Amino acid sequence: MRRERAPLWIAVLATIGAAFFILPLVGLVVRTPWGDALGSLTSPDTLNALKLSLIASLSSTAVALVLGVPLAWVYARVEFPGRAVLRALTTLPMVLPPVVGGIALLLAFGRRGLLGSLLDSAFGITLPFTSAGVVFAETFVAMPFLVLTVEAGLRSMDRRYEDAARTLGAHRWTVFTRVTLPMIGPSLAAGAVLCWARALGEFGATITFAGNFPGVTQTMPLAVYLLLETNPEGSFILSVILLLVSLVVLVGLRRRWLWSV
Amino acid sequence: MAVVGVTLDAAVRLSLGALELDISLGVGDGEVVALLGPNGAGKTTLLRALAGLVPIETGHVRLDGEVLEDTTTGRYVPPEKRSIGFVFQDYLLFPHLNVLENVAFGLRSRGSARAEAERAALRWLARVELAERARSKPSELSGGERQRVALARALAADPRVLLLDEPLSALDATTRASVRRDLKSHLSSFRGVRLMVTHDPLEAAILADRLVVMENGKHVQTGTPVEVTERPRSRYVADLVGVNLLRGEADHGSVRTPDGMTVAAAGAVSGEVFAVIHPRAVSLYRSRPDGSPRNTWRGRANGVELYGDRARVRIEGRVPIIAEVTPAALADLKLGEGAEVWLSFKATDVGVYPA
Numbered sequence: 001m002r003r004e005r006a007p008l009w010i011a012v013l014a015t016i017g018a019a020f021f022i023l024p025l026v027g028l029v030v031r032t033p034w035g036d037a038l039g040s041l042t043s044p045d046t047l048n049a050l051k052l053s054l055i056a057s058l059s060s061t062a063v064a065l066v067l068g069v070p071l072a073w074v075y076a077r078v079e080f081p082g083r084a085v086l087r088a089l090t091t092l093p094m095v096l097p098p099v100v101g102g103i104a105l106l107l108a109f110g111r112r113g114l115l116g117s118l119l120d121s122a123f124g125i126t127l128p129f130t131s132a133g134v135v136f137a138e139t140f141v142a143m144p145f146l147v148l149t150v151e152a153g154l155r156s157m158d159r160r161y162e163d164a165a166r167t168l169g170a171h172r173w174t175v176f177t178r179v180t181l182p183m184i185g186p187s188l189a190a191g192a193v194l195c196w197a198r199a200l201g202e203f204g205a206t207i208t209f210a211g212n213f214p215g216v217t218q219t220m221p222l223a224v225y226l227l228l229e230t231n232p233e234g235s236f237i238l239s240v241i242l243l244l245v246s247l248v249v250l251v252g253l254r255r256r257w258l259w260s261v
Numbered sequence: 262m263a264v265v266g267v268t269l270d271a272a273v274r275l276s277l278g279a280l281e282l283d284i285s286l287g288v289g290d291g292e293v294v295a296l297l298g299p300n301g302a303g304k305t306t307l308l309r310a311l312a313g314l315v316p317i318e319t320g321h322v323r324l325d326g327e328v329l330e331d332t333t334t335g336r337y338v339p340p341e342k343r344s345i346g347f348v349f350q351d352y353l354l355f356p357h358l359n360v361l362e363n364v365a366f367g368l369r370s371r372g373s374a375r376a377e378a379e380r381a382a383l384r385w386l387a388r389v390e391l392a393e394r395a396r397s398k399p400s401e402l403s404g405g406e407r408q409r410v411a412l413a414r415a416l417a418a419d420p421r422v423l424l425l426d427e428p429l430s431a432l433d434a435t436t437r438a439s440v441r442r443d444l445k446s447h448l449s450s451f452r453g454v455r456l457m458v459t460h461d462p463l464e465a466a467i468l469a470d471r472l473v474v475m476e477n478g479k480h481v482q483t484g485t486p487v488e489v490t491e492r493p494r495s496r497y498v499a500d501l502v503g504v505n506l507l508r509g510e511a512d513h514g515s516v517r518t519p520d521g522m523t524v525a526a527a528g529a530v531s532g533e534v535f536a537v538i539h540p541r542a543v544s545l546y547r548s549r550p551d552g553s554p555r556n557t558w559r560g561r562a563n564g565v566e567l568y569g570d571r572a573r574v575r576i577e578g579r580v581p582i583i584a585e586v587t588p589a590a591l592a593d594l595k596l597g598e599g600a601e602v603w604l605s606f607k608a609t610d611v612g613v614y615p616a
Contacts, residue, residue: 160353163314166340167347168418170370178366182357 028243032236040234041241048215049223050241056131056219057199060138061146064195068146069188075147076154091144098141102208105140109133109209133210134217138199145198146191153187154180190253197249201242269422269454272320273310282306282478286456293448293455295469297462297489299497303478304458305350308424311456312347313340324421324454341370346420350427352411354399360386360410361395367418385413389447405436412447423448425457429464441467462490462501474498492614494535503573505538505582508616516613522579525555526611533616540573540585542610545594546603554605562600565591576604 006014040046075087093101109116109127119125127133157180165179166172181188203221210217212226220242227235269288276282282303288294296304309315311322313330321331324345329338354363361382368378386392389409399407408428415423428444429437445468448455459465465472466486474482474489474497482494493499499506509518511529516536518524526536544550550557560578567573572591574584584604586594596602 158353160349161355163309163312163340164347164349164353165355165366165370166314167312167343167345168367168370168414169341169344170366171341174370178370179355183355185357 025243028236028239032240033233036233037237040231040237043234045214045218045223046234046238049218049220049238052131052134052215052218053200053220056134056138057142057196057202059135060142060199061192061196063135063139064143064146065188065192068143068191068195069150072147072150072154075151091148093141094144094148098202098204098206099208101140102137102205105137105205105209109136128209129211129213129217131210131216134206134219137205137209138202141202141205142195142198146195149187149191149194150184153184153191157183193249193253197246200245268325269311269323269456271311271322273307273317273322274319275306275310275315275317277306277315280306280478282310284475284478284480286473286480288454288456290454292470293457293468294471294473295465296456296458296475297460297465297472297498297501298475298481299460301477302475304460304475305426307475308347308426308456308458311422312345312424313338313343343422344418344420345422345424346415346418348408348411348415348423348425348428351431352399352407354407354410354414356399358399359395360391360397360399360402363399363410364414364417366414371418382413382417385417386410389413389443403436404432405440408432408440409443412444416447416451420453422454422456423451425455427458427460429461430459444468462486462498466490491537492535492612493537494616499537503540503568503583505540505543507536507538507580509534509536511613514608516611518580520580524580524611525608526613527608528611528613534613535616537612537614538582538606538610540583543582543584543604543606545574545576545584545586545590545596546605547594549603550605552605553607555608556611557603557605559601559603562596562598562602564598565596574602576602578604582606 071090075083106113106128108114109119111117111120111126111128116127119127127136161179161183162175165175170178201221202219203225206217206219207222212218212222214223218226220238224235224238224242227238268290269286271287272285274283280301280303284303284307286307296307298304306315310317313322316337317330317332319332321333322329324343328334328336329343330336355366358366361379364385365375365378365382368381369375373381383392383395386395389412391406391409391413394402394406399410402410408431412428429441432440441464448468457468459468469486472482472484472486472489473480474495476495476497482489482498484492489498490502493502493504493506496506507516507518507524509516509524511526511531511534513531514525514527514529515523516526516529516534524536529536544554549559558579560576560582562574563577564575565572567588568585570587571585572588574586574591574596576582576584582604594600594602
């Protein structure tokens, strides 16, 4: 690539743009009372929130993989009327304000919701304000990232590899598991990580649909927000933990799949 | 076309984009058939249809009397149950599997245990002299090695039919000759129907017992390599083998082209005929020659190409003719672009056969 010097006005604006991201991070690291870090980390509330966050985000990633990969496959491979509309509707949560998503979930799966009332009366199952509700909310918001990434992977794959597998006697399930999935491996991994990171950071839909009960539905982002009122230093420490997790994900992704800078 | 002891018998009609494929094909036991034709003739699509990868609109595919596909009854056997091995043009080795796993893929897919499948795969790799590359990834192999792995992978699945789509076209000229020699011996040891696609007449002549020429999705000519090259029935084949081909009406010693030009041809009697004139039989002169050849006319040189130690000159005249001369003769004649020249060839050097 040709080396180029940036014109002054571009350099100034670019510097401001970069500082806009760097300064808050620096503030977080500088103002965090590192001395109290261990104490805050090992408090039961923090540990519960961290545990719930990890379990819920990993569970919703698992659900997204099980349901999202087939959905991506259908979008990439099957022509049917209304595909574009359906695809738009299922990716809407990417741009929808999460609070709206949470309310929509309540209206569908809440105790008086469309399906929720049926679940309640027939099976005695209620989702809102439970840990399962947290997984619901996170999956709703995060799964579209996985679907879109995997769909792009399926579309860019050379399908003649699947043809080759079939002429060798492989049935469709074998073709899918031994050829298609490995060949879209990078997209699958990138989609899963993006989905997981989005689920880990989920706030609006979770607090709306699942509420904020410590130990049951209070995830890390909710705990951070609440601690800000009562124990600001504690919330700084939790924020740094989330920051580190995000950083590890980003670096790991960059190295393997996303960008080759 | 009826072939004795046919084992693969297909009639395929389908349209795919601009291509209108409409062809019948029989491949007998023990023969290697090459489909020869220009790009876009539908050769690859025909192979894919035989393998069940492209649906046929009307027609059938039968193998040893067993119906694999028949549009009148609606029967369709999917590719994985056809037992048709396919060597793709760019090989399509699975990039995430190593060489051994690639070759073992067919047996594994049919339920063989890993150890058993890999033992069989290793035997096939030994046959193509690549046993020591078993643990390599396809990306680490040379083009010739990939071709051999692709062949071993197709054969290890124990197919009844072997289809090869331009098996040598992805190779450079230096490896092509040796890979072609190996391919010939592997083809001759395979017990089953063998059908390959090529657009290289030399490759076809070396590897195949019979050629099927197709153009624009249609059958043009069938015959042994010698028959096809000596009696081409299309401009495409004539250009490939490098002979002059005319088509016209025979009239007791001459052939009249649709443009109204006549060429003296000893064998011409009557009816619609092809006339073939080898470029070697055409002589060139700077001034009007005086002698026995019945065909003599003046033309204009238009394009000179070197073929090894020979030069081929295209001469526009009564009918366009390509003449073959030595480079020395070319220099003596001072044949630049557009230079005027006389040509002649004997009526007995014109091969005539019914169209």
